[in-house]
Amino acid sequence: MSRLHPADRAAVGASVATALDGELPRPDDRFRAIGPDDDAAFIRLLAAEAADALEDMPADRVLTWAAGVVPRFVVTSSFGAESAVLLHLVAQVSPEVPVLFLDTGLHFDVTLDFRRTLARDLGLSVVDLRPELSVAQQAERHGDRLWASDPDACCALRKTTPLRTALRSFDGWATGVRRVQTPERAGTPIVEARRHDGRSLVKVAPLARWTDDDVDDYLRAHDLPRHPLVADGYPSVGCEPCTSKVTAGQDPRAGRWAAFDGKSECGLHLPDDGGVVRRTTTPG
């Protein structure tokens, strides 16, 4: 059954050309040849076309394209170390786009303060996504400190499942993922088609090509704050139990799941079959 309304489909198809100032040909026979119920093929072709066309474009153009083309578009943010960059871009380009924040119940208090302040200052509409289980209920059902025994299971319960549930109401989303952050992110396309719960969605990474210097320059140029814990030795900030300080010269993400070799992602940006985690030490 088709999930994209025919009118949305027509708009999306036409926008492949028009939203990019005519840099691509108008929707051609390849789009027209896709059956009305085959959203997966339609989204795949749309994403492939856009990925090529947008690869060298500035992040604000990428966001403009996505917000204008994807019928129900949303942005996700961890309100982490450098999240102000993407959020500021959204505020400039399309402030009405909702921002999803995964409120796991295990964030640092300062993260929740940062989320409130930044949302207010940038005029963004932030939606807090909460897991089905409270932290106490999770402890009852799955054992105390699940993050220390099985962080993949904990991330699935508190992050990936709530996000995937929320994404059922959207056709595409943007993240602040950058290629230089981790080896797993090195191949991040600017635009890609992703499967979630049997549906195809457009995933957009407007900052994929950005270097660390690009981020520094943008934050400075726009007088934007980093997460307050960055100044305290946390260059990457996630849930409190899984975030440690790093020493000078260490990989900025070395403090995330530091006790687990091989876990560098919570799963939000991995394919639907997830990743492999090997526990090597006992977390504190």
Ligand code: SF4
């Ligand atoms: S980052 Fe840690 S505490 Fe947060 S959901 Fe994942 S395992 Fe659980």
